[in-house]
Amino acid sequence: MKKRLFSYLLIILLFFHPFFDAVSQIAEGSMPAPTNIRADQCPCILPDLSVVFTVNAPKADNVQIDLVKMYEMKKDEKGIWTVTTDPLDPGFHYYSLVINGVRVSDPASESFYGTGRMSSAIDIPEPGVDFYTIRDVPHGDIRHKHYFSNITGTWRSINIYTPPGYDNSGNEQYPVLYIQHGGGEDERGWAVQGKTAIILDNLIAEGKAKPMLVVIPNGNVSRPGMAAGGYNDEAMAVFREELFENVIPFIENNYRVKTGADNRAISGLSMGGGQAFYTGLRNTDMFAYVGVFSTGLFGGIGRPGGGESSFDAESVIPGLLTNPESFNKKLRVFYISVGEQDPRIEPTRKLVQTFRDNGLKVEFSSFPGGHEWQVWRKSLHDFAQQLFK
């Protein structure tokens, strides 16, 4: 009984001690990152966008911050480890704490499903950029639902953005953007990291985007026993089946949406960009708008087993280069984007040039940044303005 009471006391301490193991220290001239857990003031961002991280770990031998670049932390006499990073790019960065070689999430930050686990992340505000900041405009919802999939044999989780006024617009019907996350992410990606609701609310309030639904499914689809995700034909086929047999019927049966290719868009980032490319261009009778953000499909780093020269668009999408007119006629917008510091940029640029040389119409945008959410937020912001007009 004493042991039990002691255990409960421990839990109480856990519940009420506001700072836990992460020690909050305000570095001069800094601001807490917006991704911090409420009570914690570090990670904190310095005016030059370098970041101070602190960890209370007196008994650790080695503590690092993994922000793709590894930063070695230094311990003070109280056991507090600290490091100040180089200036970081604005935007959303997954990162890990590495304690004696074990990669874990930082208890001082929020966690997000990415890199195949719940990962900590830091969101560095971009000076002068507020298209993904909540404003006092009419707001839509993110609706969380479950539907049963006859492909996976499971109930699956899905997020759906409905635009402002959806509840009070009587019989009005809306077009739909289907949007896919990247590898190691799921249906939370565009809803949380991507800030889809805020981006669309702001665009709709400014009159820059048509009111639309944005459907955010889990793109990791596999039959029992099959590995989920990836760029191979089997993975693309099962993704398409799930979308066509389960997701789209679920949306069209349960929401007031317009049907027909002119009222459907498909897009995605990285692995999801590959899914949008395959599924959109192979089914132009279903989608008149296709958006491909930062995909590794076109070559460059990120395509497992693929190199820069391994992508043959014509073999994947017959007619794309030899009969571009049929695509130009059916597709109202074919959009490609990529980050300017993403190694995918060169193969992507080359392919866009090839498309254009062969007479295929394609919109191309690049944004400062690597293979990261800031580029994808900007891609959505850009692509959404071109839809359903």
Added chain:
Amino acid sequence: MKKRLFSYLLIILLFFHPFFDAVSQIAEGSMPAPTNIRADQCPCILPDLSVVFTVNAPKADNVQIDLVKMYEMKKDEKGIWTVTTDPLDPGFHYYSLVINGVRVSDPASESFYGTGRMSSAIDIPEPGVDFYTIRDVPHGDIRHKHYFSNITGTWRSINIYTPPGYDNSGNEQYPVLYIQHGGGEDERGWAVQGKTAIILDNLIAEGKAKPMLVVIPNGNVSRPGMAAGGYNDEAMAVFREELFENVIPFIENNYRVKTGADNRAISGLSMGGGQAFYTGLRNTDMFAYVGVFSTGLFGGIGRPGGGESSFDAESVIPGLLTNPESFNKKLRVFYISVGEQDPRIEPTRKLVQTFRDNGLKVEFSSFPGGHEWQVWRKSLHDFAQQLFK
């Protein structure tokens, strides 16, 4: 440039390596926990409800699992640490991995906002209990919204359960249950850990609960500079202000809900149970239904600075013991619940007896379990069936 390429290669490895640092091993006769990250098979639950945890940490000196009780893990020659726990209670348990003394989340499990940070948790299925399992019945939504608070001066996040058919029920109006999370949690608690949508969907399908909205706000309310949460009068006052000035008007202006005390219920768990007690009983003109789950307000472990004998109900709610008839007349259900292994049970039982001895009507339920979500899921399941009838 080479360094940059190497960094990108690292990120690719992170995105595509399915198992990361957590090594998956299937213990014989075990099942993966439902809270596991998709690819991982441990933590795994043995038939006696003991759990096998594994961590790949060759360079760590000491690794523990903190499930309130601390379990020391043992390292094999490959650097894999393993432990098998005692049989665990069914239900949802927050837990931590402790690496060389640093308490972090386990990358092998989902994380949930609880204990004041993103904490890993394991959900042990309870044999024969399926009221919180998704069934093939009509499903409602969890809708995620933001509203602006003039109390905190910030946009605040809120989750709202709308019942099945809400979108297609014309002008029908619904009653509302306002429900609060516990200390160290937020508006995600009832939506995710609590499985509110599934519990209500199932109850409504069985005809055991009336279709209702369930509003899940963030109960950590503070004016700028003031500490959030807790049981003191200032904390309770600012919680009430936020609810009355912002949350309830936001709901009543934006959703098809019935107004008046008979169509409003308030409840909560632990700290939120205290908030429901204060706010509900002090405002019986607003709420005819009050549900108090596992609160530390009544004494016992969990009330900061309070002991078993320190709770004086009459001074907190004048008339509660001396004029019980006025409460019996206004309250259609006054409900209290607590876990049978929660140290709060004795003071709670005593207070319920005092209420009854003084002629105050109160429903009381206890459930097997400690100060944990399984008790609160059962409390919601129990309380929701008594509402708006």
